[in-house]
Amino acid sequence: MAQLTLAIGNKNYSSWSLRAWIALRHLGVEFDEVLIALDQPDTHERMDAFGPSGRVPVLRAGDLAIWDSLAICEYAAELTGRGWPRERAARAVARSVAAEMHSGFQTLRTLWPMNARARNRRTATPAALAADVERIDELWNDCRRRFGGGGPWLFGAEYGIADAMYAPVVLRFNTYGARVSDTARWYMAAVLEDGALQEWIQGARAEPWTIASDEVG
Numbered sequence: 001m002a003q004l005t006l007a008i009g010n011k012n013y014s015s016w017s018l019r020a021w022i023a024l025r026h027l028g029v030e031f032d033e034v035l036i037a038l039d040q041p042d043t044h045e046r047m048d049a050f051g052p053s054g055r056v057p058v059l060r061a062g063d064l065a066i067w068d069s070l071a072i073c074e075y076a077a078e079l080t081g082r083g084w085p086r087e088r089a090a091r092a093v094a095r096s097v098a099a100e101m102h103s104g105f106q107t108l109r110t111l112w113p114m115n116a117r118a119r120n121r122r123t124a125t126p127a128a129l130a131a132d133v134e135r136i137d138e139l140w141n142d143c144r145r146r147f148g149g150g151g152p153w154l155f156g157a158e159y160g161i162a163d164a165m166y167a168p169v170v171l172r173f174n175t176y177g178a179r180v181s182d183t184a185r186w187y188m189a190a191v192l193e194d195g196a197l198q199e200w201i202q203g204a205r206a207e208p209w210t211i212a213s214d215e216v217g
């Protein structure tokens, strides 16, 4: 198989990059990474050299470009046979929660930008933001209660694509001090202790760039 290269944005700010990166890491896919700093004079030229969307993440496998975080996760699942629960009903729910994240929670994404190295930021919490937080808390509770019995992740013992999709949300909740249920706090603790996420945060701390519009609270 062709060597895989994942183009990502800043580890501090690029939540979609984190999703693809941490899924590949947990699924055991070997890849090189290329970091394209966001908001720089050459950002778009560099992104255009990698894939057709002018965005990151992009996974390159030889001539093949796979753009979009969820498509990259699906490709990794096909390569490894891992990433989604084995049982059909659990798999359907895992795909639902991953898709809900991928297409939704616009208010949360806008008002609480991912800022992996930031702590103790506080903002106003308009009703639409509180509703996003509440819905995520509810879906984490639902997954943990119905499918999580065998381990710490949303679907039990195996870290999956659903967990990868919510990893940046855990960072946001941690940065901005979201008020969540005990189950959600417990799940967040497992995500924050995860070695791959810790490695990502270390990378974010080492970066020299600051994007003012993403520094909130």
Ligand SMILES: N[C@@H](CCC(=O)N[C@@H](CS)C(=O)NCC(=O)O)C(=O)O
Binding pocket: 009, 013, 014, 015, 016, 017, 038, 039, 043, 054, 055, 056, 057, 067, 068, 069, 070
């Ligand atoms: N739907 C895409 C979204 C990708 C996306 O919006 N990426 C942002 C970085 S997190 C980006 O490349 N923005 C371009 C820019 O900031 O110049 C995915 O899931 O991968």
